[in-house]
Structures are given as structure tokens and as C-alpha cells.
Amino acid sequence: xxxxxxxxxxxxxxxxxxxxxxxxxxxxxxxxxxxxxxxxxxxxxxxxxxxxxxxxxxxxxxxxxx
Numbered sequence: 001x002x003x004x005x006x007x008x009x010x011x012x013x014x015x016x017x018x019x020x021x022x023x024x025x026x027x028x029x030x031x032x033x034x035x036x037x038x039x040x041x042x043x044x045x046x047x048x049x050x051x052x053x054x055x056x057x058x059x060x061x062x063x064x065x066x
Contacts, residue, residue: 009017
């Protein structure tokens with residue numbers, strides 16, 4: 001590989017970067033989990049609304065397939 005001949009990193013630098021990246025990755029995961037939970041709540045709410053509308057028109061309950 002070209003350009004990596006002079007690449008050097010100390011153990012402490014590598015450890016710091018690893019810990020820093022772990023925190024960043026955990027923040028991304030937490031953010032994605034919050035977004036997924038919010039979307040799931042919105043989805044469930046919409047399904048409930050749809051079922052209410054279907055019941056009012058005499059149509060059987062909608063059962064989404066996950």
C-alpha cells in the first residue's frame with residue numbers, strides 16, 4: 001500500500017481513539033434506537049387509527065404483517 005510507510009501511532013493515541021470512537025458509535029446507536037422507537041410509536045398509532053376507520057365502515061381489523 002502506498003503512503004503508509006511513515007504511518008505511526010502510539011499505544012496511548014490508539015487507545016484514546018478507540019475509546020473516543022466507541023462513544024461516538026454508542027451515541028449513533030442511541031440516536032438510531034430513539035428514532036426507531038419514535039417511528040414504531042407513530043406506526044402503531046396509525047394502525048390504530050386505520051382500524052378505527054375500518055371498524056366504523058364495517059370492515060374487519062387490519063392486521064399488519066411485520
